[in-house]
Amino acid sequence: MDSYINNLLEINRERQAELGRSPRAIVRTFGCQMNVRDSETLEAMIINMGFELINDENETDIELILLNTCAVRENAENRVYGRLGTIKRLKNKNPLLKIALCGCMAQQEHVADTIKRHYAFVDIVFGTFALQKFPKLLYTNLIENEQIIDIKNSQGAEGVLPQAHSHVFTHRHLAKKAFINITHGCDNFCAYCIVPYVRGREVCRPLEEILREARELAKDGVVEVCLLGQNVNSYGNDKNSGAARKGLAFASLLKSIAAVKGIERIRFMTSHPKDLSDELIDVIASEPKVCKHLHLPMQSGSTAVLTRMNRRYTKEQYIELALKIKSAVPGIALTTDIIVGFPGETDADFEHTLDVVRKVRFAGAFTFIYSKREGTPAASYEDQVPANVTRERFGKLLSVINPIIYEETRKRTGNTLRVLVDEKNGDMYKGRADNNALVHFTNTADCVGEFVDVKITQAKTFYLIGEAVKQG
Numbered sequence: 001m002d003s004y005i006n007n008l009l010e011i012n013r014e015r016q017a018e019l020g021r022s023p024r025a026i027v028r029t030f031g032c033q034m035n036v037r038d039s040e041t042l043e044a045m046i047i048n049m050g051f052e053l054i055n056d057e058n059e060t061d062i063e064l065i066l067l068n069t070c071a072v073r074e075n076a077e078n079r080v081y082g083r084l085g086t087i088k089r090l091k092n093k094n095p096l097l098k099i100a101l102c103g104c105m106a107q108q109e110h111v112a113d114t115i116k117r118h119y120a121f122v123d124i125v126f127g128t129f130a131l132q133k134f135p136k137l138l139y140t141n142l143i144e145n146e147q148i149i150d151i152k153n154s155q156g157a158e159g160v161l162p163q164a165h166s167h168v169f170t171h172r173h174l175a176k177k178a179f180i181n182i183t184h185g186c187d188n189f190c191a192y193c194i195v196p197y198v199r200g201r202e203v204c205r206p207l208e209e210i211l212r213e214a215r216e217l218a219k220d221g222v223v224e225v226c227l228l229g230q231n232v233n234s235y236g237n238d239k240n241s242g243a244a245r246k247g248l249a250f251a252s253l254l255k256s257i258a259a260v261k262g263i264e265r266i267r268f269m270t271s272h273p274k275d276l277s278d279e280l281i282d283v284i285a286s287e288p289k290v291c292k293h294l295h296l297p298m299q300s301g302s303t304a305v306l307t308r309m310n311r312r313y314t315k316e317q318y319i320e321l322a323l324k325i326k327s328a329v330p331g332i333a334l335t336t337d338i339i340v341g342f343p344g345e346t347d348a349d350f351e352h353t354l355d356v357v358r359k360v361r362f363a364g365a366f367t368f369i370y371s372k373r374e375g376t377p378a379a380s381y382e383d384q385v386p387a388n389v390t391r392e393r394f395g396k397l398l399s400v401i402n403p404i405i406y407e408e409t410r411k412r413t414g415n416t417l418r419v420l421v422d423e424k425n426g427d428m429y430k431g432r433a434d435n436n437a438l439v440h441f442t443n444t445a446d447c448v449g450e451f452v453d454v455k456i457t458q459a460k461t462f463y464l465i466g467e468a469v470k471q472g
């Protein structure tokens, strides 16, 4: 184990004797599943340092608060600054409290500058490339008690993956489900997106390493894995791989994981339409372990906007691809991301977005108002759309897409879906069906972590309600 973790463990043992309890830590995660996965790694470090992980932010007796942040939209950043205001009051009451900020927002230079200038009480700022250095940074700060900022992009210099990924060293949130990183970073440079700047160039993990992790997870009781990458379809397309044709490597990765004994379900996120291969569609259709759900961000339905976004597909290509997938994999749930109000978007452009929504009929969607990100090409595009126009379009989009999502969800009523149960909430169990539908259901016996056949009796827009077929 990291020697800094051992040093911190010793310090924390002494503190435990003084405090009469374990030192406590809170980790707050903003943003996407990549961040959730990174937090699982950070939490494992924190536990190994001798902290007790707690959840209650109002608690005053806390020794460490770590915020793992997101930079994709401005409001995610504003929420972090807001949270820092609250945390400052905690620190005033308890000067021994250490505060650390990490993740995509922290990776940006202008954020580090703001923290330096206006948030001197933050002890450590570290970016996405320094994840593994957290124990060293915390130890150094405890000894020297000076603000540390580590946001160097070490990728180029060392030519290595930004993080090591042994699952053994993670604090998995669910016993039966795990994330596996398959790529890091992104090479697509969509004009609105900050990710390529804060997560670096795309790097693919070697196939053998991914398989080893899947096997170890299966041995540890995991039945469902979710493969993570900004663009999983380009897995194996990087310069080191020699994959013969675009998309082939990802399809064969899925087949290899499907061969791992014990893994019963495979999910993946996110797919870029431009790299989605016929082989992938075949694997989704033919491999029972690969879930019948595809998240395929369209971003906009207008070819002109897509071109300015640097998405590298047209409206017609997107529709053709989506309909091809739906007919090749009957019952598949197709979900998407849509941005409203990208610079230069006209009413006619927006109508194209609504047109695609009506033609493709998504089972779910994340809808976003365009957020200007400093350092991205689109931030300097002329004709940014006025906020009131964007808000109106956003409302219109929801009024078109939500009834479609409801209709698609409603199609599942009367079906019996196999649900992997995540948690119990009040009297209801909650879990996900193969097609990623969220299912709330009743059962007379405890079934968290199990597969349960659920008869669907009712549909809401964003989830289904049912009852276990075999009670107990």
Ligand code: 5AD
Pocket: 072, 073, 192, 193, 194, 297, 299, 337, 338, 339, 368, 369, 370, 371, 372, 373
């Ligand atoms: N503004 C709004 N939405 C964005 N996304 C990425 N960058 C921005 C931005 N600047 C959305 C995209 C992407 C999802 C993860 O976040 O739809 O697919």
Ligand code: SF4
Pocket: 186, 187, 188, 189, 190, 193, 194, 195, 196, 230, 231, 272
């Ligand atoms: Fe951002 Fe585009 Fe890369 Fe997705 S594919 S992370 S939207 S640049």
